[in-house]
Amino acid sequence: MRLRPAARVFRGGADGGPEVALRARLLDPARLARYDGLALHVRRGMGDRPGERRVPGRPQPSGIELEAHSAYAPGDDLRHLDWNVLARLDALLVRRFTAERDVVAHILLDASASLAVPAGDDKLGTACELAMALACVALNAGDAVRVAVLGGDAAPNGVGRAPDDAPAAPVFRQRVSIPRVATLLAGVCPQGSDGLGAALERYTARRRAPGLALVISDFLMEPHEVERAIQALRARGYDIHLLHVLGAGELDPTRVFSRGMLVDVESGATRPIALTAATLARYQAVLAAHLDALRALAARCETSYARLVAGDDVAGLLTGALARAGLVRRR
Amino acid sequence: MGILNPAGALSLVAIAVLLALYLFDRRRRAVPLGTLFLWQHVPAAVLQRRRFRPDALFFLQLALLLALIAGYLRPYLEDAAAPAAGAPLVVVLDVSASMQAREAGGTRFELARRRARALLDELASGDDAMLVAAAERPHVAQRWTSDRALLRARLEALEPLDTPTRLAPALELALGEARARPGTRLAVLTDLPPEETGMAPDELAAFHYIQLGATDDNLAITALTIDQPPFQTAREAAVTAIVRNFASTSRPATLEAWVGTDRWERRELVLGPRATEHVLLAHPPHGGELVVSLLVDDALAVDDRAVGWIAPGEPLDLLLVSDSRELADAFGALASALAGSRVEVVSRDRYRAEGVTGRRAALFDGFVPAELPPAVNALYVAPPAGNTICPTTRAVDGAAVIDWEPDHPALHGLQALDAIEVAHTNALEAPDWATPIVLAAARHAAFPLLVAGERDGRRIACLGAELAAPLTSSDKLPLLMLTLGTLRWLAEPFGGAALAVETGIPALAARGPTAPVQGPGGGTGLHLAGDPAVVVADRAGTYRVGPPGGERLVLANLFDERESDIGRRAAAESAPTVAPRVPDARARREIGWWMYLAATALLATEWLVWARRPAS
Missing domain, CATH: 2.60.40.10 (Immunoglobulins)
Structure with missing residues (x-):
């Protein structure tokens, strides 16, 4: 592994501006308090590093929760010898305990340029807030968190983005790291148009140990690109959850414009559109078909899928849709 | 005559853009959106019309655009004497470790080879075939050839490796070959279920997928x-x-x-x-x-x-150069706790380079001599600003470790280094010869806290943090373990420690001999190349690299x-299919490049007309 200077993931200087406001919003104590008592439920993707997650079916010599007995062998710790069994059955058995493993929640934030538009929707802020909420829930429950900002080119000033193949995307393991997560997220600068599938293929090539993959994106791409991303994660054994952040202006374009030259911020392509009743109805149908395709893809790939409209209550999503999807539960 | 890229007709929309530039007002509103792919299905609108007044420039630009689009469509002329196309075949053979598993009729690899042999036998005379071996990386065992004997010989020479499976790159390679050769049949022989290949189902549909093996006895x-x-x-x-x-x-x-x-x-x-x-x-x-x-x-x-x-x-044998009595006492306590250890303390003004000779390592506390110590590896702690060996950028207060390189031998066995918090430290700047192995961050920036590397035949490490007393207290335990781990790496002789690698996964080898190699398969299971040397093992086992007496060990495990986990629900086989159809390029003569040449000529003409137009 070649380390890159981690300065790339932090905003330098104290120039204030939007990132300072976003950081303050992410660290709002009233907001963070709503995530207390929640934990992430992981179905698979356990690593081999010791941790606090209990993994039944893989008994080990030490631990807390008794799971099984096995025959004593020289070298076994005599403290775990079951003396009651020895007295009753005259058999040397040692206790085996439920394995406790570390779970790394990979928060994969797709920060391509589309996340910054429409400007009034605050998709970026909502995506960062969702990433922050998931990181808080994981850290509060003792799980490790790796935050990776996926996307195209690095930001012009070299900060605000950890390229998807950068090993410097840090792992946070303690609650005191929550301000650092907020600093990292507040420095995210949406830019570039690199495909989500390619980005995740490169990411998983560097992170061989599986974990919990929480993909936050606006998924404004063809469904086969999303499927490519899912396949990259599945091939490594990740437990995948798709979290779709959609702008209100994308649901209802009349909030953004009535007529004009539409410009694709990622490709630069343009298209003149005048919003009439017919074009609006056509757009709504195309959007509904896209959302249905994403939901069907998630069902086919056995991943969960949840949608959040920018500006909606993130804590409500955690305790509502994500709880029903089995990702979040009460501790 | 026909076109090879009908989808390129979408580029005709460029003509609409050109027309729009002439037709529409330049002050029309631009609305930035995340994507247009949803809007592509919505009819475009005429926003604001004005009188269309085409001129010579417009017609030249239109002709230029049409020439470019025509080139992009890849037009071709039918060749009157098109050669008879055969049915090329690409066989992807899984040679990963799980293919060594024994089944009822032999190993999985032998079963796969038997099937591959049968597929090659079915080829018509003159048909080309290609053989791709897939393990951690794809490997073209035999390029396109119609020589049946050569293909058979290559197939018989293949043996399964001891590496994990990554089938997707090999399948991508086969798909690429199929796109270049239309009508190519693709066959893959593996024990991996299709859903674990990492490929999309529609891409896998192009393959004759033969899954072998059922036993889970392992x-x-x-x-x-x-x-x-x-x-x-x-x-x-x-x-x-x-x-x-x-x-x-x-x-x-x-x-x-x-x-x-x-x-x-x-x-x-x-x-x-x-x-x-x-x-x-x-x-x-x-x-x-x-x-x-x-x-x-x-x-x-x-x-x-x-x-x-x-x-x-080996016991600790250290020369400590420090003016700190507390640090000297702390290392004295360490030496007394480690049997056979020896720590000699000298102050900075009494340090002489020749006094280091014979020590296993030296530690310089807040002091960097102008010259490296002769023939001894050294750790520089809290190097002052302005030194040339461990350059620093600035002093930092209140920093904590955020990331580290767990595979580096100096950090072997150390965990939870993020518990290290230092009150005062110097932000290091990694020199060319060193690699940052521990990163710390303060309020707004991250920086290297520990860098290590080899320079002039010696191992050198620089630690930005001060080793403040009491070093042996429980609060300082992670920093102490980091220091001792670094000293252990410095004290070990070159080539003395073995390099442990996992089969199929490249690892960086420390400086040392790279040949000859002795081990499994006569040493052919280990590959060492590059500077710095990168090692990849195809076979598990113990390798000895280097001349007798100066050899180092490489330990490879799967x-x-x-x-x-070799258990499979059941062997399965998909129906033989043919790869996605691509027009046969060999039977047709493309004339797209003529269009691009015409576009170049039109561009030059358009520029001349533009340059000579009367000023308005």
Whole structure:
């Protein structure tokens, strides 16, 4: 592994501006308090590093929760010898305990340029807030968190983005790291148009140990690109959850414009559109078909899928849709 | 005549853009959106019309655009004497470790080779075929050829490796070949279920997918951990072997551990279905090469053996150059706690370079001499600003460790380094010869806290943090362990420690000899190349690299639970299919380049007309 200077993931200087406001919003104590008592439920993707997650079916010599007995062998710790069994059955058995493993929640934030538009929707802020909420829930429950900002080119000033193949995307393991997560997220600068599938293929090539993959994106791409991303994660054994952040202006374009030259911020392509009743109805149908395709893809790939409209209550999503999807539960 | 890229007709929309530039007002509103792919299905609108007044420039630009679009459409002329196309075949053969698993009719690889042989025999005379071997990386075993004997010889020469499976790159390679050669048949022979290849179902549909193997009878050593405290003897080492039963039935097994030529331990194990057993082995007889093996007759043998290295354990022998009495006392306490250790303390003004000779390592506290110490590895702690060996950028207060390089030997066995918090430190700047192995961050920036590398034939490490007293207190324990781990790396002789790698995964090798190689397969299972040298092992086992007497060990193991979990629901085979159809480029003569040439000429003409137009 070649380390890159981690300065790339932090905003330098104290120039204030939007990132300072976003950081303050992410660290709002009233907001963070709503995530207390929640934990992430992981179905698979356990690593081999010791941790606090209990993994039944893989008994080990030490631990807390008794799971099984096995025959004593020289070298076994005599403290775990079951003396009651020895007295009753005259058999040397040692206790085996439920394995406790570390779970790394990979928060994969797709920060391509589309996340910054429409400007009034605050998709970026909502995506960062969702990433922050998931990181808080994981850290509060003792799980490790790796935050990776996926996307195209690095930001012009070299900060605000950890390229998807950068090993410097840090792992946070303690609650005191929550301000650092907020600093990292507040420095995210949406830019570039690199495909989500390619980005995740490169990411998983560097992170061989599986974990919990929480993909936050606006998924404004063809469904086969999303499927490519899912396949990259599945091939490594990740437990995948798709979290779709959609702008209100994308649901209802009349909030953004009535007529004009539409410009694709990622490709630069343009298209003149005048919003009439017919074009609006056509757009709504195309959007509904896209959302249905994403939901069907998630069902086919056995991943969960949840949608959040920018500006909606993130804590409500955690305790509502994500709880029903089995990702979040009460501790 | 026809076109090879009908989808390129979409580029005709460029004409609409050109027309729009002429037709519409330049002040029209631009609305930035995340994507247009949803809006592509919505009819475009005429926003604002004005009188269309085409001029020569417009017609030239229109002709230029049409020429470019025509080139992009890849027009072709039918060749009157098109050669008769055969049915080329690409065979992708999985040669990963799990293909060594024994089945009823032989190993999975032998079954796969038998099927591949049959596929090659079915080829018509003159048909081309290609052979691709897939393991951790794809490898073209035989390029396109119609020589049946050559193909057969290459197929017979293939053997399964001891590496994990990554089938997707090989399948991508085969798909690429199929797109270049229309009508190509694709066949893949593997024991991996299709859903675990990492490929999309529609891409897999192009393959004749032959899945082999069904048995799940396998016990494996899935990990081997050797914990050895710094500067302790080999007797203090502890070895943990994780043994897993991947079968759905209970299995007995015997685990044996050997150190060098001496048998160390023998354990009888009984593992339940899909159960895991952690076997702890303590107090080895001495240091040396460790071989742990399972004596069990299961289907896959390659993961029944693991090798490791127990270092002989050298005591601490250190020259400490410091003016701090507290630091000298702390290292004195350490030396008295480590049997056989020796720490000599000299002040900065009494330090002489020749006094270092004979020591295993030197530690300079807040002091960097102008010259490197002769023939001794050195750790520089809290180097002052302006020195040339460990350059620093600035002083930082209140920093904490955020990331580290767990594979670096100086950090071997260390965990939870993020517990290190330092009140005062110098932000280091990694010189060319060094690599940052521990990163710390303060309020707004991250910086290297520990850098290490080799310079002028010596190992050098720089630690930005101060070693403030009391060093042996519980609060400073992580920093102390980091320091001792670094000193252990500095004190070990070059080539003395073995390099442990996992098969198929490239690893950076330290400086040292790269040839000759002795080991499994006559040493051909290990590849060393590049500067700095990168090592990749295709075969598990112990390799000795270098001339006799100066050789170093490379220990390769297969630790991959996905590879050891050989159980499959059932063998399966998809119907033979043909790859996505692409027009046959060989039978047609493309004339797209003529269009691009015409576009170039039009561009030059358009520029001339534009340059000579009257000023308006």
